[in-house]
Amino acid sequence: MxxxxxxxxxxxxxxxxxxxxxxxxxxxxxxxxxxxxxxxxxxxxxxxxxxxxxxxxxxxxxxxxxxxxxxxxxxxxxxxxxxxxxxxxxxxxxxxxxxxxxxxxxxxxxxxxxxxxxxxxxxxxxxxxxxxxxxxxxxxREWITNVGSRDAYARLAHVICEFYVRLRAVGLTKDATFDFPITQTELADATGLSTVHVNRSIQQIRANGLIIWERGACTIPNLAALKEAAMFEPNYLHMREGNAAA
Amino acid sequence: MPHYFFDTRSDSHLVRDESGQHLDGMDAVRNEAARGLADLAHDAIPRASRGELAVEVRDEADQAVLTAALRFEVAVVAAKIDWIETGSARG
Structure with missing residues (x-):
């Protein structure tokens, strides 16, 4: 294709x-x-x-x-x-x-x-x-809001949500699974957090069943729950209806 | 570079670091632990009136090498102060 x-x-x-x-x-x-x-x-x-x-x-x-x-x-x-x-x-x-x-x-x-x-x-x-x-x-603008106003847990959940929705829109997700080969240090640099706190917060996001993230692949078992934890509103991505839906 | 693990503790709740970080020397370990502790405090202090936070660093042999810890308490010491009630201060 x-x-x-x-x-x-x-x-x-x-x-x-x-x-x-x-x-x-x-x-x-x-x-x-x-x-x-x-x-x-x-x-x-x-x-x-x-x-x-x-x-x-x-x-x-x-x-x-x-x-x-x-x-x-x-x-x-x-x-x-x-x-x-x-x-x-x-x-x-x-x-x-x-x-x-x-x-x-x-x-x-x-x-x-x-x-x-x-x-x-x-x-x-x-x-x-x-x-x-x-x-x-x-x-x-959304990233400024993310780094300035969300706590670490929501901030990281938001980055993961956005990554997933953008990949899905270009046909690069498989059901709820997608490539996410981002290191914790890279996530730290993207969210203004220490790697230590990223590690802790990601483990909490995992423990709450919001993501399964192993060997560079991430699965979101319940997108609505992750979006809620992230306070994620996809309006800022300005996607056509359907591309940004839950 | 040696590998260090940064376990984090908020009161009795311990989250064990399973992935760790490669860091070059104790200055880098100290810096990373201190930044981690500051982040823990940023999220924890607005939500509680007291608590104990710590970052406990282990090496590859599971030996403790450094601890960064913080005990905090937020207590009202006067019954009513107007500038606290208004919730904003402009300089």
Whole structure:
């Protein structure tokens, strides 16, 4: 089904609005790209870089992050297949944060020139990409709320809920099970918590039967219960009806 | 790097760390335990008027290597103070 890796991007762009037209899909599938295999924990672009291409996640998971001078790291967002996490570099030339892999990745790199040409010949796609960057900002607002206002238990439950709903929307969950190869230290960096407290809170979430998480795979036996514990409202993901449902 | 396990205790409720962390030296262990204790306090203190919190660190041989502990108590010492009642303070 995904013979052209950019079918991932098409599927992703259809998560929140109606289907793309055949002409739009064809234009995306004709984009020139470079496929690259990248190992785990590698940077795709670093703060200060001036990239000339955007990255589509084809396989694997990525995160955007900032490093502090004292060595601390804040993970700003997680990215799943279909995402184009550095889309902003098309218009903001210097990276103000870094993008890196969490797991081994396959990525499709598309030049800025090709993306500009794409939205010139298919102007409605510019609206799609604009919409994506607005949703990107909505997710950041939710993460600010998460880190600032939820306790550790709800905060971690929220990250897991969001990860699941986003993966499910692009067809990468199997029933209630999904790949979740995120380390506790990465979860700590994403939630502003110590690894010690992440470990304790995850064990409590597990003990309460809200997740089964073994060897990088996570199962949510009762999504409604996890959503309640997380105070999770999927409105900020702006998905089409059905994609965000319980 | 050596592997350390950070068990956490809130009053008598112990959660044992089964995964542990690789850390380079006692300074890193101390820092991680202290940050963990601060997080425990952040969640626990608003919910209770007193309690005891601890992070107890073990090495791979199950030997205790460091404990970070905190005893807290929140007690009203005056019957009525207006600025507490209003619930917000602006400087």
């Amino acid at each position: 995904f013979e052209n890796p950019l079918n991932r991007l098409i599927r992703r762009l259809e998560v929140d609005t109606t289907a793309l037209s055949q002409a739009e899909k064809d234009a995306i599938l004709r984009l020139p790209m470079t496929i690259k295999e990248v190992g785990a924990d590698q940077d795709i672009v670093r703060e200060g870089d001036r990239p000339t291409q955007c990255c589509v996640v084809v396989e694997g998971f990525q995160c955007r992050y900032k490093m502090l001078l004292d060595g601390g790291r804040q993970i700003l967002s997680f990215h799943v297949p279909g995402d184009m996490p550095d889309l902003q570099s098309l218009f903001l030339s210097t990276m103000d944060h870094s993008l890196g892999t969490l797991t081994p990745n396959r990525v499709a790199l598309i030049s800025h020139d090709a993306l500009r040409e794409l939205i010139r010949v298919q102007p409605a796609l510019a609206e799609r990409f604009w919409r994506e960057s607005l949703i990107d900002a909505a997710i950041f």
